Amino acid sequence: GAVVSQHPSWVICKSGTSVKIECRSLDFQATTMFWYRQFPKQSLMLMATSNEGSKATYEQGVEKDKFLINHASLTLSTLTVTSAHPEDSSFYICSATGFGYGYTFGSGTRLTVV
């Protein structure tokens, strides 16, 4: 079946620094990738949608200058949290879909900003 690899699985960074999270589709071409954020005991909230080669579309309330999304190839999307602050601490999850494939989720990245 379709596999999406997400790295790192967890990261701790200092306030003010940037963190990059990678999401790779291993065995299919991901024409569209989605990024979600999940706070403890809450649901997955959509942050943005990215199509390969295009600028990401951000949901209302998500700062595009803070959460930089790049989807330069059909197998890789990255989310960079810039100038991270403690309130950005969360569980970030990517999802990928492609022609003939459903929605496959990565294993998530636990970000802690100290």
Next chain:
Amino acid sequence: GENVEQHPSTLSVQEGDSAVIKCTYSDSASNYFPWYKQELGKGPQLIIDIRSNVGEKKDQRIAVTLNKTAKHFSLHITETQPEDSAVYFCAANQAGTALIFGKGTTLSVSS
């Protein structure tokens, strides 16, 4: 945009009992309705899905029903086992768009 409501938020059953989780959606254009199981610290795992041209789908102990007229769909788990304990999410979307999730149901199965 789509809005998905999910009930109950918590559900406790005895091993061997059945569990039912219900969701409603708002966008009549939605045509794909998956259910995910999420264990602590992990990404969601698809357990079953249904499309709008089907009213019911079953996979061993798990079944999903869809009522397009009422815009609701339900997850049924029979003969529950302790390993079924997890958080379950329903979702809905139109093909190619992002999945919109319900708030989740924490299922606890006690032996």
